[in-house]
Amino acid sequence: xxxxxxSSSSSKPTLSSSPxSSSSSRLFLLVTLLPLxxxxxxxxxxxxxxxxxxxxxxxxxxxxxxxxxxxxEKRSLRRSVSxxxxxxxxxxxxxxxxxxxxxxxxxxxSDLKPRICxxxxxxxGLEQTLPWIYFHKVIGVSTFYLFVEGKAxxxxxxxxxxxxxxxxxxxxxxxxxxxQAKSRIWNExxxxxxxxxxxxxxxFVKQSLNMEMAITMAxxxxxxxxxHLDTDELIHxxxxxxxxxxxxxxxxxxxxxxxxxxxxxxxxxxxxIREPFSEVSMFKKNFDHLLRDVYFGNYKDATRGNPNxxxxxxxxxxxxxxxxxxRPNGAHRWHNYRKSPNEVKLEEAAVLxxxxxxxxxxxxxxxxxxxxxxxxxxxxxxxxxxxxxxxIIASTxxxxxxxQWYREHVVWTDEKLKLKLLRKGILTRIYAPMVSSTNxxxxxxxx
Numbered sequence: 249x250x251x252x253x254x255s256s257s258s259s260k261p262t263l264s265s266s267p268x269s270s271s272s273s274r275l276f277l278l279v280t281l282l283p284l285x286x287x288x289x290x291x292x293x294x295x296x297x298x299x300x301x302x303x304x305x306x307x308x309x310x311x312x313x314x315x316x317x318x319x320x321e322k323r324s325l326r327r328s329v330s331x332x333x334x335x336x337x338x339x340x341x342x343x344x345x346x347x348x349x350x351x352x353x354x355x356x357x358s359d360l361k362p363r364i365c366x367x368x369x370x371x372x373g374l375e376q377t378l379p380w381i382y383f384h385k386v387i388g389v390s391t392f393y394l395f396v397e398g399k400a401x402x403x404x405x406x407x408x409x410x411x412x413x414x415x416x417x418x419x420x421x422x423x424x425x426x427x428q429a430k431s432r433i434w435n436e437x438x439x440x441x442x443x444x445x446x447x448x449x450x451x452f453v454k455q456s457l458n459m460e461m462a463i464t465m466a467x468x469x470x471x472x473x474x475x476h477l478d479t480d481e482l483i484h485x486x487x488x489x490x491x492x493x494x495x496x497x498x499x500x501x502x503x504x505x506x507x508x509x510x511x512x513x514x515x516x517x518x519x520x521i522r523e524p525f526s527e528v529s530m531f532k533k534n535f536d537h538l539l540r541d542v543y544f545g546n547y548k549d550a551t552r553g554n555p556n557x558x559x560x561x562x563x564x565x566x567x568x569x570x571x572x573x574x575r576p577n578g579a580h581r582w583h584n585y586r587k588s589p590n591e592v593k594l595e596e597a598a599v600l601x602x603x604x605x606x607x608x609x610x611x612x613x614x615x616x617x618x619x620x621x622x623x624x625x626x627x628x629x630x631x632x633x634x635x636x637x638x639x640i641i642a643s644t645x646x647x648x649x650x651x652q653w654y655r656e657h658v659v660w661t662d663e664k665l666k667l668k669l670l671r672k673g674i675l676t677r678i679y680a681p682m683v684s685s686t687n688x689x690x691x692x693x694x695x
Contacts, residue, residue: 362472362497364567365391367462369455371398371616372479374405379525380479381412383684387485388494389475390414393465395458416465418458428457433575447617447629452579459576466570473497475567476579480602482525482681483509487596491680496597497567505571505589506582509599510534510564515660515675516605519651524605525684529677530660530670531600534562536593542672549665550674554657555633558603565599566591600681604638604658610650614642 366389370377377400381392397420399405409417418424433439439456442449459476466474475483485493500507512531514524521527532550535543535557543557551557561580568574568582568589577583604610619629621643626636634657641653660666669675 360388360494362494363391363470364389364473364475364493364497365393365462365466365469365471366475366477367393367395367459367466368477368479369395369397369451369458370400370479371396373399374408375523376479377405377409379523379684380482381415383482383525383681384493385414386684387483388492391466391469391471392416393418393458393462395420395454395462418461420454428461431457431460433457433460438577445628446619448631448635449629452631455579456576459579463570463574463576471570473567474570474574474582475565476576477565477599480524480605481511481565482600482602484512484598484600484678484680486598487594496594500592503590504592505569505584505587506591507567508564508591508593509566509597510536510593511558511562511601512598512676512678513558513560514600514602514605516658517660517666519607519655519659521605521607524602525681527682528602528605529679529682530666531676531678532558533674533676534564534598536564537595537598538673542674546669546672546674549669552657552665555637559634559658560601560603560632564593600678604654607651607654610638610642610654614639 366384377394384392392415394400394409394415395418396406396409400409401419406417406419409415428434433456439453442453455476462476463474477483483493485491485496488495488499497507512533514528515530515532516524516528517530518527547557556562563580566581571584573585573587575583575585583589613635617629617639619625619639621640623636623640626639630636630639637657641650645653655661666675670677
């Protein structure tokens with residue numbers, strides 16, 4: 249112990265007398281304290297308002313989505329940007345108004361190729377239509393032809409839609425119906441078997457007539473590709489590095505006329521879904537994207553007692569190259585009067601169909617159709633077995649019975665079965681729409 253203390257005491261003069269050790273200690277202290285001091289100084293300035301952070305400002309965008317800011321807010325924003333002399337880099341804001349849409353320019357008037365348009369016939373409100381438009385603008389769609397009626401044609405909804413760049417709103421007026429009654433496909437036999445029938449059959453005829461009109465509008469606007477989608481469907485351009493529909497169609501061979509997107513069907517895991525695009529991540533893959541043995545080997549588990557593998561349709565949707573003599577061939581395909589179109593079916597990309605994702609979809613379909621809830625009459629109104637069964641349940645059962653039926657036929661609650669089918673590849677997780685739609689739907693609630 250004595251040796252230890254004597255050794256320690258003898259070392260003290262040595263340390264204090266070394267100039268190099270003393271200067272090293274001071275240098276180390278300076279290097280440590282200087283960055284901390286600067287960081288604290290910057291924090292104090294910003295906290296007190298002495299440092300102007302450009303990230304907190306909006307940039308002025310002449311192609312804004314509707315509802316972003318009020319007129320008074322726009323004036324104050326213009327003043328703040330002009331005073332600072334700089335432009336916002338990230339487009340973020342503290343104001344409660346569509347923050348995720350601002351500064352997304354989408355190349356409205358650019359020369360980027362190919363130019364893609366989507367046509368739809370819809371009665372949906374803004375809570376569904378705006379995220380749908382936003383998502384497809386992100387992946388490269390430049391123009392939308394919206395044939396609206398019902399809620400979508402109401403002043404509060406249509407007024408907003410009309411202000412969105414690239415969106416053309418067409419109302420179902422008497423003049424439109426008279427014009428379509430003279431159209432070419434109205435007088436063709438392939439469509440006539442659907443005439444004068446209610447519900448789904450009536451919708452099918454309207455969609456076909458609207459698609460025919462959209463072709464002419466697309467030609468006049470110089471569009472290169474046209475797609476017919478419902479507002480409960482999203483294009484999933486898997487297989488491209490940029491997750492870009494423009495890139496996907498731009499790589500299609502010039503001799504191809506029609507591109508088939510096999511459909512994936514939403515597989516909801518809860519009965520309280522409110523915003524499907526931002527809450528649903530699990531989908532059932534199309535049999536075109538499955539091995540034959542996998543599909544047939546798991547068919548019973550995948551159907552869960554329902555009439556078919558998918559609850560509704562299973563033949564996908566198509567994109568057509570805009571050209572002379574193009575015509576619709578139903579809501580899912582395109583044809584040409586002068587030739588048999590050269591079609592290709594995509595091996596990775598798909599259309600995501602959000603099928604009965606909300607419990608309220610049962611009653612909303614019932615309320616739009618005046619058919620009797622009998623097995624005979626529903627055949628006159630609906631083409632698909634599941635739609636018929638859903639209509640009868642929604643028309644005859646109590647709320648508790650409807651919810652039980654919905655859980656048994658639509659909601660996936662069996663965790664073991666989900667895991668099994670995910671491993672087999674029957675089910676798959678797709679999160680890309682959630683990234684876009686969570687932002688846009690959140691913005692809707694803030695306005």
